[in-house]
Amino acid sequence: xxxxxxxxxxxxxxxxxxxxxxxxxxxxxxxxxxxxxxxxxxxxxxxxxxxxxxxxxxxxxxxxxxxxxxxxxxxxxxxxxxxxxxxxxxxxxxxxxxxxxxxxxxxxxxxxxxxxxxxxxxx
Numbered sequence: 806x807x808x809x810x811x812x813x814x815x816x817x818x819x820x821x822x823x824x825x826x827x828x829x830x831x832x833x834x835x836x837x838x839x840x841x842x843x844x845x846x847x848x849x850x851x852x853x854x855x856x857x858x859x860x861x862x863x864x865x866x867x868x869x870x871x872x873x874x875x876x877x878x879x880x881x882x883x884x885x886x887x888x889x890x891x892x893x894x895x896x897x898x899x900x901x902x903x904x905x906x907x908x909x910x911x912x913x914x915x916x917x918x919x920x921x922x923x924x925x926x927x928x
Contacts, residue, residue: 814922
């Protein structure tokens with residue numbers, strides 16, 4: 806079992822920055838990749854980016870060059886640095902863990918999920 810707890814969500818103006826964190830605990834050794842997803846009401850959960858155990862990263866086209874995923878203090882803290890935020894980045898952001906090594910950026914490959922943290926970007 807893996808437990809995930811997100812933090813850092815807030816309301817910001819367009820062009821601003823936020824840093825989300827995800828505290829990871831439990832059976833960390835089985836994790837092959839970790840990712841960030843986001844969701845707005847009425848829409849499917851979409852992948853933002855992921856980082857594999859070997860530190861390879863993958864990002865959605867919509868956030869490339871603006872968002873950065875990293876592991877801080879080893880594998881137990883996942884971060885998402887978000888710069889140049891846009892109103893369309895608004896949503897609930899979820900941290901997730903997959904047993905697969907470097908899966909595609911799709912929620913179907915991620916078994917463990919946090920409760921989410923709200924990000925609101927105003928124009």
